[in-house]
Amino acid sequence: MRGWSPLLQAGWVAAGLLMGTAILLLAARHRRPAWRLTAGGTGTLLLAASCLGLRDPLASMTQYTTALMVMGQVVPPFLLLALAGPTTRQAAPVRVAGWTRDPGVAAALFGGLAVATGLPSILDRSLANALFSAPLGLLDLLAGLLFWAQLMPGSRVIRHDPMAGAYALLGSLPMTVVAVIWMTAPRVLYAPYLDVLCRWDLTPLQDQHWAGFVMLVAGLPLQVVGAWLLVATQGQKPPPALTGPAE
Numbered sequence: 001m002r003g004w005s006p007l008l009q010a011g012w013v014a015a016g017l018l019m020g021t022a023i024l025l026l027a028a029r030h031r032r033p034a035w036r037l038t039a040g041g042t043g044t045l046l047l048a049a050s051c052l053g054l055r056d057p058l059a060s061m062t063q064y065t066t067a068l069m070v071m072g073q074v075v076p077p078f079l080l081l082a083l084a085g086p087t088t089r090q091a092a093p094v095r096v097a098g099w100t101r102d103p104g105v106a107a108a109l110f111g112g113l114a115v116a117t118g119l120p121s122i123l124d125r126s127l128a129n130a131l132f133s134a135p136l137g138l139l140d141l142l143a144g145l146l147f148w149a150q151l152m153p154g155s156r157v158i159r160h161d162p163m164a165g166a167y168a169l170l171g172s173l174p175m176t177v178v179a180v181i182w183m184t185a186p187r188v189l190y191a192p193y194l195d196v197l198c199r200w201d202l203t204p205l206q207d208q209h210w211a212g213f214v215m216l217v218a219g220l221p222l223q224v225v226g227a228w229l230l231v232a233t234q235g236q237k238p239p240p241a242l243t244g245p246a247e
Helices: 006-028 033-053 061-081 103-118 125-133 136-148 161-171 173-184 204-218 220-232
Strands: none
Touching: 006 033, 006 061, 006 204, 006 220, 033 061, 033 136, 061 136, 061 204, 061 220, 103 125, 103 136, 103 161, 103 173, 161 173, 161 220, 173 204, 204 220
16 A cells, blocks of 8 residues: 555446446436345445444545545445435425525535645634534535435436536536545645554555545545536436426
8 A cells, every 4th residue: 555556446336337337327327226225224234334434533644535535436326226205396306495405505515625725724613613523424424415306316406417417527627626636735734633643554644645545535426426416417308306386
């Protein structure tokens, strides 16, 4: 791991691409009970595994980042696909607060949280301390659910596939930028990790570089789904909007 093995990196990338492909497959068949059960079971298992990874934040920046990324980027689409969406325009969606279905709110929270947690030096010290004292896993899960809801069948507000695809790709940019900064930074950006011996005998800087690579890979499922909606589904009939019956 210390030498950034190309084979290991390729394996991580392949896993991210396969996860995005699995989401697309389940999305295509999500109204069938067996496929919804599969999605729900997968999401639950990933959620449990990510919770285990959050138990010791200072054991490894890579491990902690992996747990956060799985909870915020990978678990939400599977949990959303486990829900049966409305089959007609007249079917009433689940009653939730209006702001939770607003694409702008979802994008702001999703991207803002990625930047705030990835580059805490941009925040006032008191705000940064408050943010990192909060349950980051739950915040990431909430942001992921709100954002992925704009892409999943049964919960989408954005009707046209190309627009939803562009929304997904643009929404993934803040996290991608943070990941590249972590991978290329010449110094450790998080003071708590400066004097910590990493679980895999990595230096703190190497651990941070790997954490950035994990963050980069964690965004691949979202980018795969976004690219598919942007390109591969053009010309298809848009799904019904979840705005209730036409007046």
